[in-house]
């Protein structure tokens with residue numbers, strides 16, 4: 001059985017084959033990303049049969065907040081910015097989704113098994129503590145992009161007031177969902193990882209609005225970033 005992994009080197013697939021494992025199972029996946037197709041294509045080329053056992057994924061579990069899944073556009077990933085690398089290009093997809101009245105699911109960066117530059121250069125297998133992007137961090141980066149667009153004289157597709165949904169540990173007993181403005185997402189406390197953020201489209205079904213009202217952040221909560 002091949003585990004749910006996004007980075008399965010060829011050697012591992014070969015190894016499974018040499019052990020005469022009869023099937024490759026993408027065990028806890030939806031078949032939704034190129035990495036999953038890649039796994040199947042490589043297994044097929046090596047003559048390894050496979051069976052997919054479908055499972056829940058954040059891609060459909062986000063429906064727990066009441067937004068309708070068929071109203072989601074392209075999913076984006078928000079990465080941790082560094083001093084020298086602050087990508088904004090994913091924002092074009094958010095813009096396109098909003099122009100089409102679609103919601104955007106933002107998957108938030110995970111950094112595990114990262115080496116510091118020094119340890120990397122010295123070949124030391126010492127890893128930094130894992131980091132998981134929170135909804136607060138994602139919202140702060142998004143607001144910075146909004147400001148940058150204003151400085152460039154562009155009309156941002158998202159503003160401080162855009163309705164968003166923060167989700168944490170979806171599926172766990174202590175899952176948290178909070179609906180509020182992008183500004184409020186900077187300060188909302190959702191607890192530990194994993195987090196995801198939804199930027200809503202403008203045209204919402206009344207039932208979606210009613211569902212989100214179950215999770216609204218109180219008006220008087222802190223809005224500072």
Ligand SMILES: C[S@@+](CC[C@H](N)C(=O)[O-])C[C@H]1O[C@@H](n2cnc3c(N)ncnc32)[C@H](O)[C@@H]1O
Pocket residue numbers: 028029056057058059106107108109110167168169170171172194195196197
């Ligand atoms: C590589 S992606 C998704 C992988 C996973 N196999 C899936 O489809 O659910 C990882 C990101 O999905 C989001 N995510 C995954 N599980 C989550 C959960 N239970 N609650 C909130 N967000 C989650 C987080 O943004 C996380 O950084």
